[in-house]
Amino acid sequence: MGNSVKMRFRIGFGNDIHRLVAGRPLILGGVLIPSDIGAAGHSDADALMHAITDAILGALALGDIGTHFPDSDQKLKNADSSIFLKETLKMMKSRNYQIENVDAIVSLEKPKLKPYIEKIRKNLAEILEVELDRVSVKAKTGEGLDAIGKGDAIKAEAIVLLTEKPNQ
Numbered sequence: 001m002g003n004s005v006k007m008r009f010r011i012g013f014g015n016d017i018h019r020l021v022a023g024r025p026l027i028l029g030g031v032l033i034p035s036d037i038g039a040a041g042h043s044d045a046d047a048l049m050h051a052i053t054d055a056i057l058g059a060l061a062l063g064d065i066g067t068h069f070p071d072s073d074q075k076l077k078n079a080d081s082s083i084f085l086k087e088t089l090k091m092m093k094s095r096n097y098q099i100e101n102v103d104a105i106v107s108l109e110k111p112k113l114k115p116y117i118e119k120i121r122k123n124l125a126e127i128l129e130v131e132l133d134r135v136s137v138k139a140k141t142g143e144g145l146d147a148i149g150k151g152d153a154i155k156a157e158a159i160v161l162l163t164e165k166p167n168q
Contacts, residue, residue, distance in 0.1 A: 008164035010097065014054025014065075016047040017155040019147075028106060028113070028156075029120035029137065030082050030127065035111050039154050042071035046081035047156035048106055048120070048137070052128075053084045055102070055160040056092055082127055089128065097162040101134040104158040109151040113139035 020026075024038030027046045039045035054065050062068070069076055069084045076083075092098075102124070106113060113120075117137050125135045142149025 009100075010059040010162040012055040012057065012059025012160050012162070013158070014051040014056075014058060014160075015155065015157040016050035016054065016065075017147075017153055018045045018047050019153055020151065026111075026154075027081070028116070030080075030123045031116055031120045033111060033113070033116055037151075043069075043076055043079040043084070044081050047154050048104060048124075048158070049081035049085050051104060051156040051158040052102055052124070052160065053081070053088045055158040056085075056088050056099075056162070059160055059162045060092060060095060060097065062091060085127055092162065096165050098165050099128050099130050099134065100161040100163050101130075101136070102128065102158060102160045103136040103138075104156060105138045105140055107140045107142055107148045107155040107157075109141050109144075109149055 018039035018041050020037045021040045022037055024040055024045065026033040026035040026038040027044050029048045030046065039047055050065055057064055065084060117139060121132060121135045121137050125132045128135065147153035148155055
């Protein structure tokens with residue numbers, strides 16, 4: 001049978017939800033979205049980056065974002081969420097894994113995100129150090145139901161597939 005290479009995969013799921021309030025910026029995937037309301041949170045409240053960070057941590061069985069970047073840490077007050085994602089990527093790389101792809105959904109009643117999706121994908125692909133076709137971001141509304149549909153909250157969900165890097 002010859003040499004066969006055993007590929008190791010890990011899948012992780014993450015989600016995040018934040019209240020929407022006046023006077024806060026709305027940041028998704030590191031992109032500022034023009035809006036009268038933004039997400040409330042200890043950091044910049046980028047629900048999409050938080051969900052992706054949690055998905056990677058989950059795939060590696062390393063707990064969650066709150067374990068590594070607690071909201072009780074005053075150094076993280078209003079922090080750029082890309083810090084969390086970049087630190088998590090370092091943890092992933094130190095375990096010899098790489099991102100195959102990310103698929104994410106952002107649920108938000110308004111503003112409509114379609115005009116910003118490509119910019120968000122490009123920014124995330126750059127941070128994740130992957131090709132653009134490995135990052136999917138979809139936008140949904142709450143159809144007038146629950147806190148999302150009533151415009152009171154934003155939710156992001158992400159799934160990530162990691163593969164072990166081949167030995168060089």
